[in-house]
Amino acid sequence: MWSGPPQPDQGLPPPLAAVPVPWKSTDPCQGHRESPGALVETSAGEEAQGQEGPAATQLDVLRLRSSSMEIREKGSEFLKEELHRAQKELKLKDEECERLSKVREQLEQELEELTASLFEEAHKMVREANMKQAASEKQLKEAGGKIDMLQAEVTALKTLVITSTPASPNRELHPQLLSPTKAGPRKGHFRHKSTSSTLCPAVCPAAGHTLTPDREGKEVDTILFAEFQAWREAPTLDKTCPFLERVHREDVGPCLDFTMQELSTLVRAAVEDNTLTIEPVASQTLPAVKVAEVECSSTNTCALSGLTRTCRHRIRLGDSESHYYISPSSRARITAVCNFFTYIRYIQQGLVRQDAEPMFWEIMRLRKEMSLAKLGFFPQEA
Secondary structure, three states: OOOOOOOHHHOOOOOOOOOOOOEOOOOOOOOOEOOHHHHHHHHHHHHHOHHHHHHHHHHHHHHHHHHHHHHHHHHHHHHHHHHHHHHHHHHHHHHHHHHHHHHHHHHHHHHHHHHHHHHHHHHHHHHHHHHHHHHHHHHHHHHHHHHHHHHHHHHHHHHHHOOOOOOOOOOOOOHHHOOHHHHOOOOOOOOOOOOOHHHHHHHOHHHOOOOOHHHOOOOOOHHHHHHHHHHHHOOOOOOOOHHHHHHHHHHHHHHOOOOOHHHHHHHHHHHHHOOEEEEEOOHHHOOOOOHHHOOOOHHHEOOOOOOEOOOOEEEEEOOOOOOEEEOHHHHHHHHHHHHHHHHHHHHHOOOOOOOHHHHHHHHHHHHHHHHHHHOOOOOOOO
């Protein structure tokens, strides 16, 4: 007798014996329907086994549970394998992304370094080009100044060594014209006045003309001449030698001693170094009326004496771009000193080929010009 389905507290599902089961086996994968004849044959056996039905049902449930557990385990293993494979692929992709990020950072760093080096190289090239340009401009300017100075020296040298002519004798090349006592009376050398009238002041005192300075009495100072001869044996521009020390003390220093002491010192140093330049002032900058009627400006005030004078020249010291306007008197004093230094440089370089006495008298003449310029005597400009 069937006692009914088990209670819920037993944890078992309702029995399946009350329902006709058309399956031969409890295997869900291999089950198939039985034929009607087989159902008739087994119906009696099923009735006989009425009491054994719940146990068989429980066995089938256990089998189903076992199968489902196996399926779950296999599914779980499959999913774990898929998860592990996906994690592995994701890890590989992360590593690849990290590697690519490092490559990108390295490329960006190299690009920045390359850009910085290119800019630095470009700035360096521009700086070098500017320095070379400045040096070239400076050399060009110095070359221009040297050319002007050499041209002036060549002109002065030509004046010294040019061959004398009867109309314009060079007394430095003809010592006999320096002192009449040394030349003595010369017979058979008198010329007619109509053919040598230009020489009358020098060689024709009977014509009523006054004597030129060349006919003045001269006498060599033995001390000065001895100092000059000692200097001539080894010419130098050193101010410590007795000859030049005397000239600097007696002539050069006083001649370049102006009211503006600071500028006077700079001018003296530039003259001694042969770096002073005297330039004429452009005609349009000169005042067209009297000085008293013109406002005080750089062209109307001498930078050395501080006096209000018409300045027709200006000086430049070395490579400086500053110019100082000077009066005719100041220019004459500077020019006299420059002429002296030019002549002794010619002697030092071996360009003056004369005996000691004519060279000595030329130096005395240049010292005389310095003294006269210091005293205020200078040639009047046209």
